[in-house]
Amino acid sequence: MLVIGIAGGTGSGKTTVVNQIINELANEDVTVISQDSYYHETDNLSITERAKINFDHPRAIDFDLLVKHIAQLKKGKTILQPVYSFAMHNRTKDTVKTHASKVLIVEGILIFSHKDLRDMMDIKVFVHADSDERLIRRLKRDITERARDMDEVLQRYQSTLKPMHDQFIEPMKEYADIIIPNNKYNTVAIDIVRTIINERLQ
Numbered sequence: 001m002l003v004i005g006i007a008g009g010t011g012s013g014k015t016t017v018v019n020q021i022i023n024e025l026a027n028e029d030v031t032v033i034s035q036d037s038y039y040h041e042t043d044n045l046s047i048t049e050r051a052k053i054n055f056d057h058p059r060a061i062d063f064d065l066l067v068k069h070i071a072q073l074k075k076g077k078t079i080l081q082p083v084y085s086f087a088m089h090n091r092t093k094d095t096v097k098t099h100a101s102k103v104l105i106v107e108g109i110l111i112f113s114h115k116d117l118r119d120m121m122d123i124k125v126f127v128h129a130d131s132d133e134r135l136i137r138r139l140k141r142d143i144t145e146r147a148r149d150m151d152e153v154l155q156r157y158q159s160t161l162k163p164m165h166d167q168f169i170e171p172m173k174e175y176a177d178i179i180i181p182n183n184k185y186n187t188v189a190i191d192i193v194r195t196i197i198n199e200r201l202q
């Protein structure tokens with residue numbers, strides 16, 4: 001199994017890049033895991049308390065479960081990937097049966113900050129977009145898709161998101177094999193990553 005990590009700040013375009021990469025791969029050849037599915041369970045907290053969590057700090061992520069699931073997939077086993085609700089700030093009761101395949105793509109803002117996880121990756125890709133561009137995308141996306149309003153996004157951006165990005169995400173570029181500039185759609189970079197994957201699969 002070829003394990004590809006795709007990191008980058010919120011709104012940099014990680015999910016979009018993943019979709020562009022997998023578009024031309026056969027469905028049965030690729031498995032995708034999102035770090036967002038592995039936010040810790042917060043059943044014991046009220047919705048108001050959950051909304052105060054710093055979701056951009058590594059401690060918000062259940063890395064033990066994420067590492068365990070990737071290890072199981074690497075052994076050819078099937079896992080039950082949690083399903084996360086951004087509206088509830090919590091995992092749902094659902095899971096998605098996720099099978100092993102030739103290529104495993106793991107995407108998320110903090111995946112390069114965890115050494116054991118980093119060491120499981122064969123190729124590390126960092127998607128870069130400038131912070132103003134990312135904030136604009138985040139505002140639009142969170143209001144339309146994640147049940148947020150402008151005040152919530154801007155407040156979170158100033159209080160936790162930006163400082164955590166500068167501390168835990170931007171420095172992780174150091175570990176990247178490839179950095180994709182993604183202020184604009186970058187078809188050339190996607191073609192290069194696809195070529196590398198196809199070469200490794202032969």
Ligand SMILES: Nc1ncnc2c1ncn2[C@@H]1O[C@H](COP(=O)(O)OP(=O)(O)O)[C@@H](O)[C@H]1O
Binds near residue numbers: 011012141
């Ligand atoms: N290169 C790009 N140019 C313009 N908009 C983009 C680009 N890449 C992604 N987007 C848009 O920005 C938003 C965030 O992208 P997404 O892929 O969800 O980012 P991430 O997964 O890194 O948070 C989405 O609405 C997406 O359509």
Ligand SMILES: Nc1ccn([C@@H]2O[C@H](COP(=O)(O)O)[C@@H](O)[C@H]2O)c(=O)n1
Binds near residue numbers: 011086090
């Ligand atoms: N309940 C939550 C959990 C996470 N977030 C934000 O999601 C961002 C990471 O996801 P991307 O798809 O944008 O990479 C991260 O910046 C968290 O602030 C949230 O808003 N609510």
